[in-house]
Amino acid sequence: MSIYTPNQKSIAESIQPDSGMQDWKNWHWQLRRTIKDIKTFEEVLGISFTPEERRQLEMTAEKFPIAITPYYASLIDRENWRDDPVFRQAFPSVNELITENWEMSDPLSEDIDSPAECITHRYPDRVLFHVSNMCAMYCRHCTRKRKVGDRDFIPDRDTLEKGLAYIRKTPEVRDVLISGGDPLMLTDSAIEWILDELSAIEHVEVIRIGTRMPVVLPYRVTEELAELLGSYPNLWLNTHFNHPREITDSSAAALRRLTSAGVPLGNQSVLLAGVNDCPYIMKKLVQKLVSNRVRPYYLYQCDLSEGLSHFRTPVGKGIEIIEALRGHTSGFAVPVYVIDAPGGGGKIPVSPNYVVSWSTNKVILRNYEGVICSYKEPDSYEPVFCDRNCETCSLVLNVTGEENPAAIGIERLMADYDDKITLVPEDTERLRRRNDDG
Incomplete structure (x- = not known):
């Protein structure tokens, strides 16, 4: 039979004294009782902030709102809540009001790369x-x-x-x-x-x-x-x-x-x-x-x-x-x-570097223990020229019917069928000089 954990029982009773486990496990009940302000958080968790902390936290919440489900709040260690990993992910910090010069509201440029709504x-x-x-x-x-x-x-x-x-x-x-x-x-x-x-x-x-x-x-x-x-x-x-x-x-x-x-x-x-x-x-x-x-x-x-x-x-x-x-x-x-x-x-x-070095016929590798070994590459590898025309490909991996868009970026530089040899950023000083000279 399902029963509350001590934290769940305490939080549930502070939110709704007559609640039971059936209520607690109802996701609609949880959403309706989402913790959205500092005062409720203090009451539910049985903790308290200093007046100055509360003032700063209120400023943070005005910019970045609070929403914590009772369930997730119940995972917070009340004995060490300030250093608790759940608390830090869920509750505001005055540090959120510090905006460094390199920080952005849309750092991944999702809005710019939006060709249609949503x-x-x-x-x-x-x-x-x-x-x-x-x-x-x-x-x-x-x-x-x-x-x-x-x-x-x-x-x-x-x-x-x-x-x-x-x-x-x-x-x-x-x-x-x-x-x-x-x-x-x-x-x-x-x-x-x-x-x-x-x-x-x-x-x-x-x-x-x-x-x-x-x-x-x-x-x-x-x-x-x-x-x-x-x-x-x-x-x-x-x-x-x-x-x-x-x-x-x-x-x-x-x-x-x-x-x-x-x-x-x-x-x-x-x-x-x-x-x-x-x-x-x-x-x-x-x-x-x-x-x-x-x-x-x-x-x-x-x-x-x-x-x-x-x-x-x-x-x-x-x-x-x-x-x-x-x-x-x-x-x-x-x-x-x-x-x-x-x-x-x-x-x-981004990962650790496991390739130590390489030559024309060997790759020097290291493993997680620090063991260094050499891997011998083939002396007579003859690659099949690829023109990216899969419909006429003679290999057993023929994928007739598939559409293959043109290669872009680094893939294009490595392709057999394309004569592109460099990728040059736009508006470099060298290109500007060329345009000025022309």
Whole structure:
């Protein structure tokens, strides 16, 4: 029989004295009782701030609102709440009011790369589909603080149709990531409508949902929702666990509902100072994830969004963590450490250097232990010339019928069929001199 944890019981009774476990596990009940102000937070957690702290926190909350589910608040260690990783992710800090010169409201240039409402199209074959800007909880490290919590910008069906229309008319889009806010803030029927519309587009091969519900409100993942999501054979779901303490019995049950319904799961963590910037913590996290059938996907360097300087670590910390994972735990438990490049450059992988050196016929490598070895390359490799005309290709991997767009970027420089030998940034001093001379 399900019973409250001591923290859950205390919080539930402070919010609604006659509440029971059935109420606590009702996601609608949780949302209706979301903690949205400092006074309520103090009452519910049984803690208190000094008058000066309260004044500064109120200033922060005016700019970046508060929203904490009772469930997630119950994970906070009341004995050491100031240093608690859950508290730091959920509750405002006066440091959020510090905006460094290099910080931006839209560091990833998602708005600039938006060819239609609700759409960000950055990579060649996939788009981001923003279907809700509301979340069950407002994470303090959110890269989309400019949107989350803005109640004046909740896409209606007509607005979402404009995004769908763009996807329909853009045949190179084979992968759609449904994001927000949190898509699972929508009703089951609204989610089903979006998934049906995307599934009806012939060139959409993969649908992904990005959500933090299993972390901050696992009761949203009902049997009905899991069954709905599992009915789409090309659907993947990525969640966002940052610390092993977030993987509770309730969150594990939510993950189990999804995997039992046939939904493949991944996880995207953000590297956060004072939360998970520790090799031991990250190892525990990825191991607990894979034990719950969740594949660690990305470890993000914290973005250059406004007010996040106190969360950012040096890039070297992320490389140290990957160094402590690779070879020290299962390979499929090691996420890819990426920096989402400011200005819309996309995700750039960063990792320890395992190639020590190389020559014309050998590559010198080192492993996680520091063992250095040589790998002999073939002396007589004769590559097959590729003209990118797959329909006439004689190889056994012939992919007749597939359309192959022209190569771009580094891929173009490496291609056999293209005579491009350099990629030159626009408006360099050298080019300006050429234009002036001409």
